[in-house]
Amino acid sequence: MYSFLIGVGVLLLLSIIWMVYRIQTLVSVVKGSDKKVASGSNKINAILFLVFLVGGGALLFWYSIKEYDNYQLPIASEHGAVTDQLFWVTMAVTGSVFLVTHILLFIFPYKYQYDEKRKASFYPDNNKLEIIWTIVPGIVLAVLVISGWMAWSDITAPAPEESHVVEIMGYQFAWEVRYPGIDNVLGDYDYRLITASNSHGIDFTDKNSIDDFSSPVVVIPKGEPVLFKIRARDVLHSVFAPHMRLKMDAVPGMPTRFWFVPTKTTAEMREELGDPEFQYEIACTEVCGRGHFSMRKIIEVIEPEAYQKWMAEQKSFIQMNPSLAEGLPAETKELAEIELNK
Amino acid sequence: MATASVANHDKITQDHQDHEHHDNFVTKYIFTQDHKMIGKQYLLTGMFWAIIGGFLSILFRLQLGFPEMDMSFLRPLLGGWIDESGALDPAFYLALVTMHGTIMVFFVLTAGLSGTFSNYLIPLQIGARDMASGFMNMLSYWFFFVSGVIMFISLFLKTGPAAGGWVVYPPLSALEQAIPGSGLGMTLWLIAMTFFIASSLLGGINYITTVINLRTKGMSFSRLPLTIWAFFLTAVIGLLSFPVLFAAALLLVFDRSFGTSFYLSDIYIGGEALPNTGGSPVLYQHLFWFLGHPEVYIVLLPALGITSEVIATNSRKPIFGYKAMIISMLGITILSFIVWAHHMFVSGMNPFLGSIFMFLTLIIAVPSAVKVFNYLTTLWRGNLIFTPAMLFSIGLVSFFISGGLTGIFLGNSAIDIQLHDTYFVVAHFHLVMGSASFFGLMAGVYHWFPKMFGRMMDARLGYVHFWLTFVGVYLVFFPMHYIGIAGFPRRYYSWTNFEFANMYTDLNMFVSVAAIITFAGQFIFIFNFFYSMYRGRKATLNPWRSNTLEWTTPLYPGHGNWPGEIPTVYRWPYDYSKPGAEEDFIPQTVPLSATPESNLPHEQELVKLELEIMKEDEEVLVANESIQ
Numbered sequence: 001m002y003s004f005l006i007g008v009g010v011l012l013l014l015s016i017i018w019m020v021y022r023i024q025t026l027v028s029v030v031k032g033s034d035k036k037v038a039s040g041s042n043k044i045n046a047i048l049f050l051v052f053l054v055g056g057g058a059l060l061f062w063y064s065i066k067e068y069d070n071y072q073l074p075i076a077s078e079h080g081a082v083t084d085q086l087f088w089v090t091m092a093v094t095g096s097v098f099l100v101t102h103i104l105l106f107i108f109p110y111k112y113q114y115d116e117k118r119k120a121s122f123y124p125d126n127n128k129l130e131i132i133w134t135i136v137p138g139i140v141l142a143v144l145v146i147s148g149w150m151a152w153s154d155i156t157a158p159a160p161e162e163s164h165v166v167e168i169m170g171y172q173f174a175w176e177v178r179y180p181g182i183d184n185v186l187g188d189y190d191y192r193l194i195t196a197s198n199s200h201g202i203d204f205t206d207k208n209s210i211d212d213f214s215s216p217v218v219v220i221p222k223g224e225p226v227l228f229k230i231r232a233r234d235v236l237h238s239v240f241a242p243h244m245r246l247k248m249d250a251v252p253g254m255p256t257r258f259w260f261v262p263t264k265t266t267a268e269m270r271e272e273l274g275d276p277e278f279q280y281e282i283a284c285t286e287v288c289g290r291g292h293f294s295m296r297k298i299i300e301v302i303e304p305e306a307y308q309k310w311m312a313e314q315k316s317f318i319q320m321n322p323s324l325a326e327g328l329p330a331e332t333k334e335l336a337e338i339e340l341n342k
Numbered sequence: 343m344a345t346a347s348v349a350n351h352d353k354i355t356q357d358h359q360d361h362e363h364h365d366n367f368v369t370k371y372i373f374t375q376d377h378k379m380i381g382k383q384y385l386l387t388g389m390f391w392a393i394i395g396g397f398l399s400i401l402f403r404l405q406l407g408f409p410e411m412d413m414s415f416l417r418p419l420l421g422g423w424i425d426e427s428g429a430l431d432p433a434f435y436l437a438l439v440t441m442h443g444t445i446m447v448f449f450v451l452t453a454g455l456s457g458t459f460s461n462y463l464i465p466l467q468i469g470a471r472d473m474a475s476g477f478m479n480m481l482s483y484w485f486f487f488v489s490g491v492i493m494f495i496s497l498f499l500k501t502g503p504a505a506g507g508w509v510v511y512p513p514l515s516a517l518e519q520a521i522p523g524s525g526l527g528m529t530l531w532l533i534a535m536t537f538f539i540a541s542s543l544l545g546g547i548n549y550i551t552t553v554i555n556l557r558t559k560g561m562s563f564s565r566l567p568l569t570i571w572a573f574f575l576t577a578v579i580g581l582l583s584f585p586v587l588f589a590a591a592l593l594l595v596f597d598r599s600f601g602t603s604f605y606l607s608d609i610y611i612g613g614e615a616l617p618n619t620g621g622s623p624v625l626y627q628h629l630f631w632f633l634g635h636p637e638v639y640i641v642l643l644p645a646l647g648i649t650s651e652v653i654a655t656n657s658r659k660p661i662f663g664y665k666a667m668i669i670s671m672l673g674i675t676i677l678s679f680i681v682w683a684h685h686m687f688v689s690g691m692n693p694f695l696g697s698i699f700m701f702l703t704l705i706i707a708v709p710s711a712v713k714v715f716n717y718l719t720t721l722w723r724g725n726l727i728f729t730p731a732m733l734f735s736i737g738l739v740s741f742f743i744s745g746g747l748t749g750i751f752l753g754n755s756a757i758d759i760q761l762h763d764t765y766f767v768v769a770h771f772h773l774v775m776g777s778a779s780f781f782g783l784m785a786g787v788y789h790w791f792p793k794m795f796g797r798m799m800d801a802r803l804g805y806v807h808f809w810l811t812f813v814g815v816y817l818v819f820f821p822m823h824y825i826g827i828a829g830f831p832r833r834y835y836s837w838t839n840f841e842f843a844n845m846y847t848d849l850n851m852f853v854s855v856a857a858i859i860t861f862a863g864q865f866i867f868i869f870n871f872f873y874s875m876y877r878g879r880k881a882t883l884n885p886w887r888s889n890t891l892e893w894t895t896p897l898y899p900g901h902g903n904w905p906g907e908i909p910t911v912y913r914w915p916y917d918y919s920k921p922g923a924e925e926d927f928i929p930q931t932v933p934l935s936a937t938p939e940s941n942l943p944h945e946q947e948l949v950k951l952e953l954e955i956m957k958e959d960e961e962v963l964v965a966n967e968s969i970q
Binding site for chain 2: 067
């Protein structure tokens with residue numbers, strides 16, 4: 001019954017709109033306004049542009065200011081402060097261009113709306129103006145590019161020797177983390193070695209891999225350089241740590257890297273935000289299949305001393321699963337046994 | 343002697359026209375070789391696809407705006423993609439996003455825009471009887487049609503259509519195990535795109551040849567309307583970049599079906615290590631974006647060309663900086679080929695390459711800025727008539743500014759680290775590429791409808807359509823900037839898994855509602871279009887009092903466009919409001935010698951030359967007559 005009534009209502013509404021439409025068409029024919037170059041609608045449209053300018057502008061400023069704390073994520077890495085500064089400088093430059101051009105774009109329609117008595121001014125070109133507005137944006141862009149380029153070069157420069165290495169491997173649909181252990185060197189891996197008990201495909205014949213260990217959470221020290229070695233096991237993924245201003249694709253067959261210096265521990269950030277539940281997170285930003293939206297990993301930033309302590313407490317892959325050491329050549333077997341007897 | 347041969351050529355084509363054409367229904371409306379009908383075929387097909395593509399976006403906006411919603415009512419349409427609890431399948435969500443992108447970029451904004459207006463306007467505006475090859479032109483449409491049929495079928499597969507994003511990056515798109523859409527759906531996607539590329543190439547070769555060879559007497563390159571310049575350069579870009587997409591697709595076909603390893607290496611999936619080694623997924627990205635970035639300009643340049651024409655006509659003022667407009671389009675054309683890797687700053691490619699592409703990318707902002715300033719100066723001190731086409735053109739300029747400026751953030755590799763693949767990117771390209779081009783398409787339809795169908799569209803419905811769409815587009819895409827700055831990633835089925843993104847549910851709901859209203863608003867246009875086609879007011883010959891050649895044809899131009907001789911062109915197309923002239927426009931067919939009162943000093947000097955040429959032509963014609 002309800003849907004029938006709604007149907008009738010919609011039908012009525014449509015026929016009313018139809019009638020109004022027909023009537024206004026016929027009226028305009030009778031009035032002869034369709035023969036005029038510009039009808040009364042010209043003025044209405046001109047005014048609407050002004051209304052849009054004022055209304056849209058007000059909405060823009062109101063919402064941008066009101067929501068600032070929501071969309072501006074807190075920064076937790078050294079280079080993040082640099083890129084965010086670049087972002088806001090670019091925002092200031094483009095924002096002012098945006099405002100000026102839009103004010104002109106919407107005021108001109110009002111100011112120069114059609115008037116039979118007036119003639120538009122014949123103004124086909126002015127080379128001086130063209131040169132000015134080629135060179136000025138050129139210079140402004142050059143400044144932006146060069147500052148961006150300097151930041152980019154610093155960020156992508158080779159990681160400092162003493163960086164703490166963490167390997168992050170993406171697969172459908174999660175991340176796995178591997179630490180190099182005391183030697184700070186990750187052992188070799190080969191995707192053909194992947195089994196149920198060796199999900200990283202670690203090659204335990206490489207002695208560097210003996211002390212490698214895994215962790216359910218990415219734990220990193222504050223204030224010291226950290227190097228993420230990133231790889232993927234099946235399809236493309238992308239490591240995105242929004243608070244760290246960090247993003248790098250994980251590519252099967254091509255290891256990638258990103259190094260950074262965290263500046264605030266998780267505890268400090270919790271205090272700053274007044275949110276005791278706060279966690280740094282990693283998300284995936286390269287479409288990878290049906291679970292793309294659920295690849296969450298937590299980063300825990302702690303003080304360097306706590307980090308050393310935490311490192312010492314971790315159990316290596318071999319310790320967790322002694323069967324991995326079976327069938328190793330004599331030399332590494334010995335190392336593995338030492339590790340096991342620790 | 344050159345003039346003589348041109349005159350002869352006219353004579354021959356005219357004789358050819360005198361043969362009686364008896365078109366039946368099939369040769370007139372289906373397998374037609376008339377560029378005007380082919381243009382209309384492209385337009386109608388484009389509109390069909392726009393509705394499909396828009397509808398797909400509404401489906402996924404429902405998911406994003408109302409994640410808790412019970413979607414059981416969609417089950418008659420989507421069947422098993424809605425699970426028992428009434429939720430949308432996450433893999434199908436990706437398929438929706440993928441098909442929305444593919445359809446909008448290729449079928450609507452490439453074929454629907456460039457296909458429609460290049461076909462329709464090039465011969466009419468340069469003064470030609472038809473395209474250089476009517477047959478190839480017909481083939482171009484039908485390849486596109488076949489491509490569309492295949493893509494349409496793929497929507498209804500059990501495993502769903504392609505779902506790896508419109509960029510279909512391997513390995514996701516290469517491995518059936520990775521996502522169901524990479525099975526038969528992806529195969530059909532590749533076949534459809536192959537047909538599409540063939541169609542684009544056939545069309546592009548035709549546009550280029552026609553513009554170069556078939557311009558009427560007097561129509562030098564420096565007198566071409568900016569629309570034609572835009573279509574010409576678009577065709578050049580397409581011709582150079584689409585084959586590279588074909589190469590990328592072909593290698594992907596090999597990887598998928600013949601066990602090669604162009605893009606695949608070191609993959610362990612579905613409990614099994616694949617034998618492929620040595621390939622590089624990044625190679626595909628390079629090849630894809632070598633088309634993918636020029637593609638942005640393939641959809642944008644025609645829209646800018648149409649806007650230039652519409653703004654000049656309705657400002658009753660010459661376009662400001664005609665030459666600067668051409669130079670900036672040329673600059674964009676060339677630069678569009680050397681900026682592709684800015685889509686790949688964090689793909690793992692060498693950061694040094696990133697630096698190079700950052701420099702090149704930000705250079706391309708300069709010609710774009712020049713175009714904006716020229717549009718603004720054209721409006722300045724004009725005498726503006728707000729036809730629906732003019733409104734859409736002003737809207738385009740607004741989107742071009744808003745979306746273009748955010749490109750300066752994304753082109754800066756340091757800033758792009760954070761913004762890459764977030765909603766900021768979605769906002770950016772939907773404004774600058776999607777909405778701007780769509781508004782160009784709309785401006786074109788409203789402006790040339792009287793020429794296409796001999797009737798006027800209803801202006802008031804046009805105003806309602808414009809304001810609804812203009813405000814709607816901003817309400818949909820502007821909030822996405824905030825969501826993007828907050829770090830929300832693209833192609834996410836839901837954001838509730840993450841603390842940093844577990845907010846803005848209200849804003850997403852708002853965006854979805856705005857999208858639904860804006861989509862619904864397009865039916866005003868559809869109604870206006872079809873109603874006016876049959877019942878609209880009869881158009882006059884030159885309703886916008888425009889200068890270009892198409893308005894010198896009869897109300898219903900036949901195949902061949904002009905019943906008599908093709909008109910000769912004596913001036914550039916932008917003599918609006920010329921001081922001294924009685925009317926505020928002087929069509930291109932009016933000789934300079936007929937308007938001594940308004941000629942500029944350098945034009946006055948040309949009058950003598952013009953009279954000499956006219957006299958010579960007269961003699962050639964007389965001589966030809968006497969031979970027969």
